[in-house]
Amino acid sequence: MDLGQRQQAFNRLQELHAPSLHRYACSLTRDNARAQDIVQETLLKVWQHPHLLDEPPEQLRGWLFTVARNLVIDQSRSGYSQHEFAAEQLPEQSVADQADQIFNELLVREALSSLSEDHRQVVVRAYYYAHSVEQIAADLAIPSGTVKSRLHYGMRSLKLALEEKGVGR
Missing domain, CATH: 1.10.1740 (Rna Polymerase Sigma Factor; Chain: A)
Structure with missing residues (x-):
């Protein structure tokens, strides 16, 4: 056929x-x-x-x-x-555990508090608020070279403070 x-x-x-x-x-x-x-x-x-x-x-x-x-x-x-059935409403969506993120935020906050006020201002504005070097210089009324210097040394100090806490080893 x-x-x-x-x-x-x-x-x-x-x-x-x-x-x-x-x-x-x-x-x-x-x-x-x-x-x-x-x-x-x-x-x-x-x-x-x-x-x-x-x-x-x-x-x-x-x-x-x-x-x-x-x-x-x-x-x-x-x-x-026997086991599969339609549900009128889906169960709650699972949420990822936020403990590690919260712990990391606490470590960074603690490390930031160990910086001098001048370094902390520049680092926070650059990395948390995403401000440019020129914008930070204008806000703080300091030269952009000073902002770059403070940012460099502030990040170096932040890295050392985090390493002392066991982060980044």
Whole structure:
């Protein structure tokens, strides 16, 4: 049987038996969507066994209904019906533990407090507020070279303070 003949035989079988197979599956599952899945899986089994299409479609009725019944039984025994169910509302989303982040923030804050006021002002404005060197110089009324110098030495001191606390080793 070539592919065209196979498709024709399959279509004839589907037209003849799919509606009654669907009603039967609905009576077993009490769920239209599951019944449609059962019918599709049953017909897929026919397609996967092309020798069945050589038989007259009327003679396959019993086989089709047996396959459908077995699929319903298999589904009822599987996790599909025992453990999986639709939820009206999704459970809360899990949130990542923030303890490490909070601890790191405390370490940085403590290390920043060990800097001189001049160095701390420049570092905070540059890294926390993302101000440019020129903007910091204008805000503090100091030359931009002084800002760069304080930023360099402030970051060096901050790094040393964090290393003393065990960060970055």
